[in-house]
Each structure stands twice: as C-alpha cells, then as structure tokens.
Amino acid sequence: QKEVEQNSGPLSVPEGAIASLNCTYSDRVSQSFFWYRQYSGKSPELIMSIYSNGDKEDGRFTAQLNKASQYVSLLIRDSQPSDSATYLCAVNPDAGNNRKLIWGLGTSLAVNP
C-alpha cells in the first residue's frame, strides 16, 4: 500500500515565524511531489511542485526534497495569519503521465497574530 504520511497538527506558530511542514512517502520510485493549501470549506490550491532533490523557493515558500530519505518538506517564512489552513502533501508514485496522486491527510497550520 503506497502511503503519504503527515503530522495532523495543529501546528501553531506566531506571526512572522517560520512554519515547517513535513511529509514522508513510502514508494521509493515516486517522481513528482506537490504541496497544496486548503482553506476550510474550499478546494485545494497548488503552492509548490518539486521533482528533484534539493530546495525550490517561491516567494515565502521553500520546498525541500530528499528522495533517499523519502521526505519532502515545506517551509513558510514570515508566516501570516492568512497562511492558516490545512497543507496537503501529494505524491505521484509512478513515472509517466498518470495523474493518480496519493495524498496525505494534511497538517493544520494556525498562525497567531
């Protein structure tokens, strides 16, 4: 059974701090990794995608991938109350064109003013 694990939280950080969200996956051959943000009552929206080992930065967000450790993380710098949401990690466990992603249950983040 291919799995994606996330700490459910809630993760609580003060405004302006760095929030660190973690995700592990079971399938070693996984190729594509995604972070989505989901506000309560809304649909998931894409934050970052990462495909190669190392860091990828986009504004206040940095995704980190370590395929040897089967670990992907998301750092949010200068956290804002508007970042309070559930963060979902998704993994494509297969090479190729299929869009059958495996999802973690999400980490709830609360940024306190």
Add this chain to the structure above:
Amino acid sequence: KAGVTQTPRYLIKTRGQQVTLSCSPISGHRSVSWYQQTPGQGLQFLFEYFSETQRNKGNFPGRFSGRQFSNSRSEMNVSTLELGDSALYLCASSPGFEGSPLHFGNGTRLTVT
C-alpha cells in the same frame, strides 16, 4: 483564464438514488481527474480521463463511473447512493503530461440522507 468549473455546488440525495456531477476543465487541459474527499480518508482518487479515455482508476466500486467528452468536459455518475457516499467531490484538470500539477474546481458537496 477561467478555472475549473464544477456544478452543482451542493446536492442532497436519498439512498438508492443516482447523481451526476459535471466538470469543465481549464481551457487547453486534456486531463480531468476526480477525487473524493472525506474527513477520515482525505483525498481518494476515483479516476482520470484523458482525451475521452479513462487512463487510470482508483479503488472504488463500479457504482462510480465517469466519462469525458470531446471538449474535455467530464461527468461523474454515482448510482445506488449509499450514506457513505456523502463527501466533497473534487474535479481537477491538468495538461496531462508527466509531472504536471492538478488544478482543482470548487467541488460538489454531496449529502446522502
């Protein structure tokens, strides 16, 4: 560019009935995926359609079916509804090539009574 459009937003049905959900993808996207989201199970993959063909299927019973039209619009049908089918049904479109991320619609909230 218009996003992914799902209709209807809300549905209330009784056990045994059937339901059809509709999804219009982002213009130019040929892949449409359907997911079921529940609090306990998270996002579960139902199926993906690409160029009118089902390219991948999740582990749902045959009561769940779908199709895609030549304009890439997709429909999902659930027959003989059960109480456990109550969930948020999300449609996501993508260009369909390897590694391309999913872009979600606002979802259809289905309640089965």
